[in-house]
Amino acid sequence: MAPAPAARRSRARACPGPESETAGKADSCAGCPNQAICASAPKGPDPDLPLVAARLAGVKHKILVLSGKGGVGKSTFTSLLAHAFATDEARTIGIMDTDICGPSIPKMMGVEDETIHISNTGWSPVWVSDNLGVMSIQFMLPNRDDAIIWRGPKKNGLIKKFLKEVEWGDMDFLLVDTPPGTSDEHLSVNSLLKESGIDGAIMVTTPQEVSLLDVRKEIDFCRKAGIKILGIVENMSGFVCPKCTHSSQIFKATTGGGAALAKEMGIPFLGEVPLDPRIGMACDYGESFFDHYPDSPACKALRHVVKGLAKEIGEEILADD
Template identity: 80%
Template structure:
């Protein structure tokens, strides 16, 4: 049976509760949240019918955080994939990153899709028609292959085109269930694909994972300044939230013709691109992944681009990104990508 989406718990980044107070009116647009420390006290609370209820509601740490920590105790490394802007290929990059880590058959990888309103990961991984099964131990992730599992809200929707029209607390509640109720098992890496921005989903993931430990975040951008402008905000978010930045990746960095291998600059880096931004912000630069039309085709068909086109420049680039991210996590060389595999692909070590 598939789990229902009717009972997610409302939570707050600072002081989430196990059960939200019962309100007498809908939350106003600028509500700080009925579980916030400022609930009933903020300027926006003046005149709200819920003010007395929110002000008197008990505050305190979420008692489920230890359960989340216990559930994830068998996950060795946790990586967030962030982008301040939509349309930079973040989810596509997340799937390629997951396939890259999973290319080492000795490792088991989990990919969690926290983009509740735009869950595209199942389509890209070729498991769009699957559903979640519930066992006595919890929710079972959908396995793409023997060492790569996926969890997404898409598996819980009645139809592929159904919209998820939820406010922040309900989305946060589902993310909490993904972390607390999913039987991830023994994972070497858990990759968390997040929606664009720096809002509810990001705060929720960070608050729940803080106790169990996050290795860091990989930031994704495209070369043009419009994209880098929002990535700077993501960098600021990571620093304020205490999330280590493993590095930044410049996605769609040039177009490589599949036939002649000639590279053209589609999105020109008018201000130096992600590499210059990394230098200015003193964060690691993980590399550039060129634009290859076969990447989009592989995602449409739910195939691994790395397996389908192992000799392409984009494949070499993504494997280099995997290697660099592993280095930033202080993992030994050859642990993530075997030495023999790197030599075969022509990856510089």
């Protein structure tokens, strides 16, 4: 007989955490999809943590962009958020693409044909502009269509290299774009950044309940892993006509969408970003949507998101339009 809902909730609350000596072995780990990963992971502090902390000492804010579900526009949102931050030329922004098997950030930022420069001081990020740099496995591939067929340990090793060997330098924001789910890459990033400090995570969802179901799992992951949730962003929230700016609901929020989920979970709701076909075109051509359409409803919505995020991390970034 399956355990009662209350028993399942109690067992979930008893998660020992991925770094515990009993991780993957405790009774509460039974049935967890990450049980094997936690059980096989090395226990105790990683000897490379001081190296990671030293390398990231000049990075003021480290923010994860998460979503339990693929297809919600998480990487697109990351690229838009980076461009939004970078409109302030006094600030320096970095994107670390940890979606090892599906790296799309270089294409969206217009630098997919670049390669990594290695010097005595480490790997240099690929610079999109004077104040916006990117690191991704895409820069290491001989062909942009090559598939990455790696198991967890190899992916985790590359993420560690991104953190301890890349010369990030002095940066205001490092945005970490992650793959969907709550698996190897997420555990690695969290454990490696814990000593150098993570400001928290932004959850990206779309209005439908199918998307919200997976975001709930991501929220649960963050709470178990001790990651602060900075807020929820509802992406693809209505369609905005580029000509008349009329908004139409494409994905109906049958249960209240991101705003209702944020209220239910006690998490800040950072705002709604509408669909705009010009966003997709900008990403395909590797151009800044902010530079070309600064007065569009989507840009105004993103500025509102940035303002809310600034409040959560104690920064003053962009004025709201």
